[in-house]
Amino acid sequence: MKNIKYYAAALACVFAFSSCSLEENNYGEVEKENYMKTASEAQNVLYGVYRNMVEESMYRYHLSLLFTLPSDIAKCTGNSTEGLRLVPSNAYTSTQDEVRATWAGLYKAIYCANDFIETLNSRIGSYTAREQEQAVVYMAEARALRALYYFELVRWYGNVALITNTAQSYDSPSTFTQADPVDVYKFIEEDLQYAVDNLPYTVDDNVRSDNSFRFSKGAALGLLAKVYATWAGYPIKDTSKWEMAAKTAKILVESGKHHLLSDFEQLWKNTCNGVWDGTESLIEVSFYSPAITGVAASDPSGRIGKWNGVAASGIRGVRNAGNWRVIPTFLRSWRDSSPKDGDDQPMDKRYAISFANYQYGKNDETGENGVMKPISKKYTLDEALKDDAPNDAKKSYMDGICPAKWDTEKYVNDANYLVDANLSNINWYILRYADVLLLYAEALNEWKQGPTTEAYEAINMVRRRGFGLPVEVASSTCDLSGLDYQGFQKAVRTERAYELAFEGHRRQDLIRWGIYVDAIKETFDNIVTWYNDGGEWYICYEFTKKNKHELLPIPQRDKDLMPNFVQNPGW
Numbered sequence: 001m002k003n004i005k006y007y008a009a010a011l012a013c014v015f016a017f018s019s020c021s022l023e024e025n026n027y028g029e030v031e032k033e034n035y036m037k038t039a040s041e042a043q044n045v046l047y048g049v050y051r052n053m054v055e056e057s058m059y060r061y062h063l064s065l066l067f068t069l070p071s072d073i074a075k076c077t078g079n080s081t082e083g084l085r086l087v088p089s090n091a092y093t094s095t096q097d098e099v100r101a102t103w104a105g106l107y108k109a110i111y112c113a114n115d116f117i118e119t120l121n122s123r124i125g126s127y128t129a130r131e132q133e134q135a136v137v138y139m140a141e142a143r144a145l146r147a148l149y150y151f152e153l154v155r156w157y158g159n160v161a162l163i164t165n166t167a168q169s170y171d172s173p174s175t176f177t178q179a180d181p182v183d184v185y186k187f188i189e190e191d192l193q194y195a196v197d198n199l200p201y202t203v204d205d206n207v208r209s210d211n212s213f214r215f216s217k218g219a220a221l222g223l224l225a226k227v228y229a230t231w232a233g234y235p236i237k238d239t240s241k242w243e244m245a246a247k248t249a250k251i252l253v254e255s256g257k258h259h260l261l262s263d264f265e266q267l268w269k270n271t272c273n274g275v276w277d278g279t280e281s282l283i284e285v286s287f288y289s290p291a292i293t294g295v296a297a298s299d300p301s302g303r304i305g306k307w308n309g310v311a312a313s314g315i316r317g318v319r320n321a322g323n324w325r326v327i328p329t330f331l332r333s334w335r336d337s338s339p340k341d342g343d344d345q346p347m348d349k350r351y352a353i354s355f356a357n358y359q360y361g362k363n364d365e366t367g368e369n370g371v372m373k374p375i376s377k378k379y380t381l382d383e384a385l386k387d388d389a390p391n392d393a394k395k396s397y398m399d400g401i402c403p404a405k406w407d408t409e410k411y412v413n414d415a416n417y418l419v420d421a422n423l424s425n426i427n428w429y430i431l432r433y434a435d436v437l438l439l440y441a442e443a444l445n446e447w448k449q450g451p452t453t454e455a456y457e458a459i460n461m462v463r464r465r466g467f468g469l470p471v472e473v474a475s476s477t478c479d480l481s482g483l484d485y486q487g488f489q490k491a492v493r494t495e496r497a498y499e500l501a502f503e504g505h506r507r508q509d510l511i512r513w514g515i516y517v518d519a520i521k522e523t524f525d526n527i528v529t530w531y532n533d534g535g536e537w538y539i540c541y542e543f544t545k546k547n548k549h550e551l552l553p554i555p556q557r558d559k560d561l562m563p564n565f566v567q568n569p570g571w
Contacts, residue, residue, distance in 0.1 A: 035119070036119050036120060036123050037123065037126075038127070038131060039127055039130075039131035039132075039134040039135050039138070042116075042120055042123065042134075042135060042138050043134070043138055045116055045119075046116060046138050046141060046142060048112060048116075049109070049112045049113050049116050049141075049142055049145050050145065050213075050214070051300065052105070052108065052109035052112060052145075052149070053109075053285045054285060054286075054287060054300040054301075054302065055105050055109075056101070056105075057098070057101040057102045057104065057105030057106075058102070058105050058106075058109070059285040059302070059428050059430065060287070060301075060302045060303060061302070061303045061307070062098055062101065062102045062105075063102065063152060063156075063504070064285075064302075064303075064304065064308075064428050064504050065303060065304070065307050065308050065324070065504070066087050066088065066098060067087065067098075067102070067156065067507070067552070068504040068505075068506070068507050068508070069088040069324060069507075070088050070089065070090055070507065070520070070540040070544065071506040071507045071510060071519070071520075072327070072330065072497075072506070072510065072519040072520065072522065072523040073326070073327055073330045073497055073501060073502070073506050074324055074325065074326055074327060074330075074403070074502055074506070075088070075324075075325050075327060075537070075538055075539070075540060076088035076089065076323055076324070076325065076539075076540075077311075077322070077323050077324075077325050077399060078399070078537075078539075079399070079536045079537045079539055080539065081539060081543070084323060085539070088323075088540065089539045089540050089542075089543055090540050090543045090544045090545075090549050091539075091542075091543040093553070093556075093571075094553035094554065094555065094556040094559070094567065094571045095555075095556045095557070096553075099552050099553060099555055100555035100556075100557060100558065102156070102552075103153075103157060103552075103554075103555050103558065104555075106149050106150075106152055106153045107153075107163065109145070109149045110146055110149050110150060110153070110163060111163070111166060111169055113142050113143070113145050113146035113149065114146070114163070114164070114165055114166050114169075115166050116142045117139065117142050117143065117146070118165065118166060120135060120138065120139055120142070121139075123135075124136075124139075133207060134207055134208075136198050137198065137199060137200070137207045137208065139194075139198070140194060140195040140197075140198035140199045140215070140220075141195070141199070141214060141215045143191040143192075143194050143195050144191065144192060144195035144199070144215040144219070144220050144223070145215065146191055147187075147188045147191035147192045147195070147223065147227075148223060148283070148430075150162075150184060150187065150188050150191075151188055151223070151226075151227055151230075153184075154181055154184040154185065154188070155230055155508060155511075155512075156551065156552050157551060157552050157554060157568070158181060158235065158551040158568055159178040159179075159181065159551075159554070159565075159566065159568060160178060160179060160181075160184065161176045161177065161178060161179060161562075162179035162183060162184055162187060164187065173558075173561040173562045174561075174562070174563060174564070175564075176562045176564060176565070177564045177565075178564070178565055178566065181235075181236055182236060182238070185227065185231050185236070188227055189224070189227065189228075192220050192223060192224040192227065193224070195215060195217075195220035196217055196220045196221055196224065199215060199216055199217040199219075199220055200216065200217055201216055201217045201218050201255065201257040201258075202216040202218060202257070202258075202278035203257055203278070204257070211278070212276040212278075212286070213276055213284055213285075213286040213427075215283070216278065216282070217257075218252055218255070218257055218258045218278075218282055218433075219282040219283050219431065221248055221249070221251055221252040221436075222249070222252055222282045222283070222431050222433070222435070222436040223282075223283065223431060224248050225245050225248040225249040225252070225436055225439050225440070225443070226245075226431065226435070226436075226439055228241040228242070228244040228245035228248060228443070229241070229242070229245045229439050229442065229443055229512065230508070230512050232245060232443075232446065232512075233511075233512030233513060233514065234511060234512055234513065234514035234550065235550065235551075237514075239446070242443050242446040242447040243443075243447045245439060245440075245442075245443035245447075246440060246443035246444045246447050249436050249437075249439055249440035249443060250440065250454070252433075252436055253436070253437065253440055253458065258278070258279060258280065258282065258433045259279050259280065259433065259471075260279075260280055260433060260434055260437075260461060260462070260465045260471050261277070261279055261280050261465075262465070262470075262471070263468075264349060264350055264353060264465055264466060264468075265349075265353050267280065267281075267405075267429075267432070268353070268405045268406065268407075268411055269411050271284065271406075271426060271427040271428070271429060272305065272406060272407075272408070272411035272412045272416070272426050272427075273411070273412060273413050273415075273416045274286065274287075274288055274416050274425060274427060279433075280432050280433040280434065281429060281432060281433075282430075282431040282432060282433060282435075282436070283429075283430040283431040284427050284428065284429050284430065285302070285427055285428040285430060286300075286427055287300060287301050287302035287304065287424070287425055287426065287427055287428070288300060288301070288416075288425050289301040289418065289423070289425065290418075291418075292418070292420045292423060299423070301418055301420070301423040301424060301425055302423065302424060302425075302426065302427075302428065303422065303423060303424070304406055304424055304426040304427070304428050305320065305406035305407070305408045305412070305424045305426040306320050306321060306408075306420075306421075306422055306423060306424050307321055307322075307323050307324070307422075308322070308323070308324040308402075308403055308406060308502065309322055309324075309402065309403065309404075309406040309407060309408055309424075309426075310322055310356045310358070310359060310360060310402045310403075310404055310407045310408070310409070310410075311359045311360070311402050312359060312360030312361065312370065312408070312409065313360065313361050313362070313369070313370070314360070314361060314362055314369025314370040315360055315369075315370040315408065315409055316370070316408075316409070316414075316417055316419060317408060317417060317418065317419055317420060317421065317424065318419065318420065318421035319421050320360075320408060321422070322359070322402045324402060324403050324502060325399055325400070325401060325402065326355045326401040326402065326403060326502070327523060327527065327538070328381075328384070328385060328394075328397050328398060328401060328527075328530070328531075329523065329526040329527055329530055330497070330523075331351075331355060331381070331385070331401070332385045332530070333526075334346070334348070334351055334497075334498060335351065335382075335385070337494070338351060339477055339478070347467050347477065347478070348463075348466050348467055348478075348498065349466060349467060349468045350466045350498055350499065350501070351498075353404060353405065354403065354404060354405060354498075354501045354502065355401050355402070355403060355404050355501075356401065356402045356403070356404035356407060357374065357375055357380075357381045357397075357401060358372050358373060358374055358375060359372075359373055359375060359400070359402070360372055360373065360409055361373050370409065372409075375396055375397060375400040375401065376393060376396040376397065376400075378392075378393065378396075379392075379393035379396065379397075381397060381401075384396060384397045385397075385530075387530060391531065391532070391533065394530065394531035394534065395531070395533070398527075398531060398534050398537045399537050403501070403502040405501075405502060405503070406424075406426050408424065408426070412424070412425075412426065428504075429503060432500075434462050434465075434499050434500070435496075435499075435500060435505070437458040437459070437461055437462050438458070438459060438462060438492060438495060438496050438499065438500075440454070440455070440458045441454075441455040441456070441458040441459040441488075441492050442455075442489075442492045442493075442496075444458075445485060445488045445489060445492065446489070449485050450484060450485045450488070451483055451485070451488040455488065456479070456480060456481065459480060459491070459492055459495055460474075460475075460478070460479045460480060462495060462499055463478045463479065463480070463495065464478060464479070466478070466498065466499060493509070493513065496509055511550050516544075516549065516550055517544055517545065517546040517549065517550075518546075520540060520541055520544045521541065523538065523541075524538055524541040545570055547569050547570055548568075548569060548570025548571065549570070551568045551569070552568070553567060553568050553571035554567055554568055554571070
């Protein structure tokens with residue numbers, strides 16, 4: 001099968017975790033002694049720990065598309081906070097359902113990982129030698145997953161409870177306390193170091209018969225490098241971790257086990273069709289359901305390409321809401337900063353691949369449905385981006401440009417097409433090798449207080465691939481050189497915006513750099529300078545506050561039940 005096999009909910013945890021929040025300890029006991037008596041059974045239960053990733057509150061929607069949206073490169077469609085726009089406008093409160101659902105979903109996932117780890121520890125002594133070898137890998141996978149879930153928890157919510165075993169989940173909510181975020185990061189570090197020590201690289205794996213969409217040594221190293229880079233930034237600002245980020249990324253880079261795909265566009269052809277290619281994909285969420293039953297537990301499909309794809313009607317999948325919108329001034333900056341080809345278009349091939357200056361709908365002349373249509377009949381994007389362009393041209397594009405990496409009509413084959421108005425079988429990249437190369441370049445520059453040869457090589461490899469050039473061959477067209485510390489810092493931050501555009505990284509990048517609110521304000525200023533009335537379409541500017549929106553609030557109901565908790569700043 002092309003996707004991870006997700007097993008029944010009873011196998012998701014050896015205990016069926018039925019609480020909807022951290023403080024609710026209502027568990028349905030399952031016959032624990034009947035499970036995981038063999039490594040094969042343990043693997044089946046491990047799939048349940050993975051399955052948490054496809055929940056609505058996790059990467060199906062909240063952690064991929066909803067919370068990550070408001071930034072300096074993207075916004076939600078529309079100019080109000082009504083309905084689906086409330087969260088992407090940063091206009092919600094501590095009682096917001098989505099905020100609480102993700103808090104609960106992450107703790108549920110952590111409980112599942114804790115339960116699996118404890119049960120496997122109690123079973124492994126009875127396994128055969130071959131099964132013990134397999135079980136060590138499964139243990140490393142579970143600990144890597146637990147680290148990922150805690151990483152999301154601490155970077156989104158900040159001041160959280162550190163639950164390291166299932167027994168703690170039975171405690172009264174009145175006893176829960178907030179851990180120092182540093183202690184949470186240390187726990188994540190320990191789990192990932194175990195995973196690094198015990199997982200094989202994808203290409204060297206002779207333990208698992210199928211390692212598609214599963215953690216590998218490369219994935220654990222890449223995630224650990226990202227953890228260190230986040231630890232070094234806001235709000236903890238332990239700058240000593242830049243050295244650890246660089247050294248960890250270096251192990252992965254110098255291993256030669258992972259590489260950039262030669263064709264940037266192939267990434268989207270792969271993920272839109274459930275194709276696993278561990279060359280560049282390090283952590284990828286696999287969504288696949290042959291049909292929609294209406295029962296969430298039976299439908300491990302996602303919203304990728306529907307909620308953040310190209311707006312469409314009359315298509316194979318009924319429609320795409322396409323609620324993500326690309327900020328035009330971001331595209332203008334990207335276009336103007338790139339060397340041009342003979343047609344005066346950016347030589348950076350990622351530019352045209354990353355956004356859609358079109359939508360899908362009915363052809364006004366023929367009546368045909370699902371055809372590609374320009375956003376404006378009168379003006380091209382280049383014409384609209386001019387300072388002196390008519391306001392109707394600017395208005396057309398201010399709220400009309402969608403991301404195009406998950407264009408369902410361009411990339412999704414019939415075999416992977418899920419006919420549903422809201423759900424798809426398109427996968428989601430959590431971590432790509434390109435991300436790690438850019439983190440490596442960034443960490444070296446921060447650690448050494450200036451770019452090194454290795455830092456230039458890492459960022460230039462990403463740029464060369466983006467320009468369609470061989471990644472190992474120096475290029476006078478796109479290679480960076482001669483920058484000081486601040487110049488390289490700016491360059492790598494910009495390159496992350498271009499390479500990882502709309503992939504859910506930008507908001508957290510801006511937060512760890514300590515410039516999230518500043519970037520929102522700068523973007524607003526750029527928009528209204530270009531288009532006087534454009535500010536009303538960038539609604540998050542009105543609501544995003546410094547020393548508040550760097551973290552989500554502790555869900556109010558949970559906080560009320562946990563008197564030792566202090567609410568995050570500004571909430």
